[in-house]
Amino acid sequence: MADVTVSIVGASGYTGGELLRLLIFHPEVEIKQVTSERFFGKPIHKVHPNLRKLSNLKFNSLSDLDPCDLLFLCLPHGESMQKIEQYKKLAKKIIDLSADFRLHSAELYEKWYKKPHANPALLKDFIYGIPELHREKMKKTNFVSSAGCNATATILGLYPLYKNDLVELEQTVVEVKVGSSEGGNKFSMASHHPERSGCVRSFSPTSHRHVAEMIQELGMGRDIRIHFSATSIDMVRGVLATSHVFLKKPMEEKEIWKVYRDAYGNEPFIRIVKEREGNYRYPEPKLLSGTNYCDIGFELDPHSNRLVVISAIDNLMKGAAGQAVQAMNLMYGFDETTALQFPGLNPV
Amino acid sequence: MADVTVSIVGASGYTGGELLRLLIFHPEVEIKQVTSERFFGKPIHKVHPNLRKLSNLKFNSLSDLDPCDLLFLCLPHGESMQKIEQYKKLAKKIIDLSADFRLHSAELYEKWYKKPHANPALLKDFIYGIPELHREKMKKTNFVSSAGCNATATILGLYPLYKNDLVELEQTVVEVKVGSSEGGNKFSMASHHPERSGCVRSFSPTSHRHVAEMIQELGMGRDIRIHFSATSIDMVRGVLATSHVFLKKPMEEKEIWKVYRDAYGNEPFIRIVKEREGNYRYPEPKLLSGTNYCDIGFELDPHSNRLVVISAIDNLMKGAAGQAVQAMNLMYGFDETTALQFPGLNPV
Amino acid sequence: MADVTVSIVGASGYTGGELLRLLIFHPEVEIKQVTSERFFGKPIHKVHPNLRKLSNLKFNSLSDLDPCDLLFLCLPHGESMQKIEQYKKLAKKIIDLSADFRLHSAELYEKWYKKPHANPALLKDFIYGIPELHREKMKKTNFVSSAGCNATATILGLYPLYKNDLVELEQTVVEVKVGSSEGGNKFSMASHHPERSGCVRSFSPTSHRHVAEMIQELGMGRDIRIHFSATSIDMVRGVLATSHVFLKKPMEEKEIWKVYRDAYGNEPFIRIVKEREGNYRYPEPKLLSGTNYCDIGFELDPHSNRLVVISAIDNLMKGAAGQAVQAMNLMYGFDETTALQFPGLNPV
């Protein structure tokens, strides 16, 4: 068969689990190996219980990794860049889901990640992983770096406005509400259920590292500021970004509609959600659990030049594994939506 | 095209929404019409927001219903039996998702539903909708009555034990934990979020009507008692049934394993879940959200002849829409798992 | 005995229930009557089940209301102002918990509430109900209008900065996360548990009416803008306001500390919460459930002149009933913390 062979490095985490869930059903792909040092030898359903009965894969050690067509790297931040040259020898194509290759500038990396980059020469080779921004480049590249989840929600929400230079560049305030799966599967007192349950926790009022990506992708060379805060709420999956932008000149609602339709009208995974009535007038992350959608809505403030943009994703899907599979589909010329068609549940 | 045409009567409820989610992706089926008097003329995504961009269907009135191959009836309990003769004229095959045709005996119906049945002559024509119990009959019938959600979880959990006559017939105690979607989308003070949130509510300590189905399907003619209680907890989807049965004679764990393997070893939607370690040692309804699985586990009490059986489903799927689609697949000879392959999410 | 006699008009709602919970244990107060047309004649625990066994009060009709020392009005917005003259005849002192008398200007009322005020002459007689801002006036007044819950959280968080003229007046962005009890006990499809559960719902991206109060209390005559949005999350009680203000000139963290200490150092119900480590580095509404505290924290953005202020309350307590009892305590010269000493739970 002409299947593409893929392996997943670091497959015991939540992102690795989501990749597995998607790829098991991908008709063009064969999953060759999945690695985990901690769960070496165990069948994958011991770690990802939803996959029980669906696959016979067991975890391999990184040291047993064979060559394949494409490698997904799901390692903790800072690890991919250390060994990227080895991974390049194993596979022609690489999709890295860590933060290591998202920024094109080693300087910007050091400023936000507080340490020097281990392989700055490679930074320019990686395409930033949001297909809606870089689809054509993705079709030709061998290296994609998946975007941060909060960055994905924010950038997709604001991109049409920044691209068309419609907003004040220094005033944007973004507040994201995030779920607990963003922190991965490393437990701690912060993630202990009695502590984390019911929380509305200002875990990053300032200085969130995803801001660097937003500046890169929304700035497009301009000097911009994104005043960003992140608040954890009692939810497992999902990001809702509420972005407050200030319009350079007055716009009508239908003009805004046009801006978004022009940008995203043909996008398979972006929906504009803006209803006059009902419970779901604006995007709602719970409807997106397990899907690759980014839903976007907006409301003009009648009292000022503020435009509130609301964008929602599933952080593990459009914010990680789904985005990566969409990129892979593009890199191989598959139908872009392959294995990504789950529509989400309601009620949920 | 050789597609089967189906219509859904009463498609604005949660069960109707799930049927739509499944059937839109079913390769052998064309959804012809969906009815709702209340939402007449509106596109389905106004009521089922997860289906935005996936279908152009709009709600029809019941009075505009055209003939089709199969009708799904998603009406409130008591309505199907009133007009079943009319529906039979519109479609050769009918799957009724209400409680109206679950019981074969009009007497049993009246005892538990506190009113006479409107069309007792038809009761014998409907196959009780659990495929694992009545697969062969389903392949030949035109009429299926989907089982109650709590009944489905309980019956699937206990069927191998009752079939093999292994348990005391008068002592079984079953306690189900259920989510709020069981109540459908009719809001009330009981479903008001500040009231319903965080609840552990004994809404049916005795006299739950699904017991009648359990007696019919597990009794198989014998006189049995199911001491049943239902407790609502803070969850939207899902049923967990904890069944306490008392073994007629001592059994080893591996004997129990064999009983379940013999009964369900080839079932595509039943998994035995019983692990020595990890978080997911026993079935967990959250892992089943959106899936058609019934997960079953058990534990022998070392202090007595009690066997605790734990069974979990998604009430809207294996407990309603998924079960109905599985039945339809059998009725038409399609692959039984068609459109039912979503594996569920983790974490969630 | 020399007890103050109070009655509660509209006592079947959530705010009325909280007032009852507090006043039953208030040593200086006797609850004379509580009214509800809908629950006329029923004991209060039928509506407020937490009060079972704690009181023999039954609901009276409004038409049976006797004179008393102080009336709490817990009516829907728009009703107090219609009949305020009648209530004034029944009691010397009135605390209104609706929005009717919060604004001093009939013009501002009409702008935000989209209808003319029914009794504009009285607007100047009511003291805006936040004790931390108007304590001395409260000690002398007969009329207090409790502040809106979102307004209370926002105003208390920002008051020291605005009073000292430290922030840009047109750039403040405030995003509040709120629970479902804010909507009161009127159920609807929006509050139906399967719909409301797990939501992150942009119910008021712009134009929230509490902004009028913020402008009045923070502006203190200046022309200011509060760019406000409100998002509903899956929580019953609680408000967390995340306020992004922009400093007129650079300030050090210890200067900000001093500003808050000067403003609130002696306040019994305000705590500055700002820790270097642990789960509770910043205010967290769940810790405040049932309490009258407003917890406030802040973080300076090292990348700009932004200061993020985080403030949390229980919307039914410091945002309604607790605030009202605190006002009553001041109006009668009781110890300000009487009946308000519950410290909150942990874990919760």
Added chain:
Amino acid sequence: MADVTVSIVGASGYTGGELLRLLIFHPEVEIKQVTSERFFGKPIHKVHPNLRKLSNLKFNSLSDLDPCDLLFLCLPHGESMQKIEQYKKLAKKIIDLSADFRLHSAELYEKWYKKPHANPALLKDFIYGIPELHREKMKKTNFVSSAGCNATATILGLYPLYKNDLVELEQTVVEVKVGSSEGGNKFSMASHHPERSGCVRSFSPTSHRHVAEMIQELGMGRDIRIHFSATSIDMVRGVLATSHVFLKKPMEEKEIWKVYRDAYGNEPFIRIVKEREGNYRYPEPKLLSGTNYCDIGFELDPHSNRLVVISAIDNLMKGAAGQAVQAMNLMYGFDETTALQFPGLNPV
């Protein structure tokens, strides 16, 4: 002053935190010391954030413990019995909140705890800590062992029936639904929020150790069986026990009422909850958060001799710290309800 001085050994856990919350407001008690090796030297609000601004206590080391009137021992199971002789030298009275001294028989202890007891001679000196069963003995004892939380809910629910010999002794089935705080504040993968959230987890289908206490207290010398299972649900505080008992002879509902009224009519912390309508027809643990109540309801099964008894408590209060303070009040002749009057919140 004539205050009783108390110290808390192991005060950094959830039970210790609740004791602190109660005792800070207890007018007859002075908290002398609280110990924690891990948080030595830190103010208590760093661990118990709800107590911020309410106390100047700091954690001491166990080795610095001074004599006091009464010691609360909040140590992990198995530790109290090791050093109980030392603690007896420090204080005349001891209330142990672990499982070490709950059982009167060393044999029963070894059977259920799978290890020999370290100090069997002392077992007879401790009064089992449920005041409703052993009030008179408590008034005279120096040693109380607080009951297990699940045992407390179950025993209080069933005690009147067993005392009056009304139920079959071998058939009772009990299923408790419990929150995450039962596990204390030790975090693990099992308590990691994305895993624990939304769970309905059969963590103890059989062999729960609290059964030993139930047998002791309900059996009263008779040979009885309690078929017990425990299921974790997505809640932080609270236990709901659903007990299925089988009546020896038919009883009317009013006879059951009488049995409970006779047993508990004068109990300050027990309420019979059984309503014909409304959301709160039966006990609901969320209403009891932070309170010392045990609410009890029941329903007769019209189809059999089953009686379903529903009992609810806050596991950290009536199931631990509240129960202990109630015992202390009895031991010193204080009003039994002192410091335990918080009525609970609604909505919540």
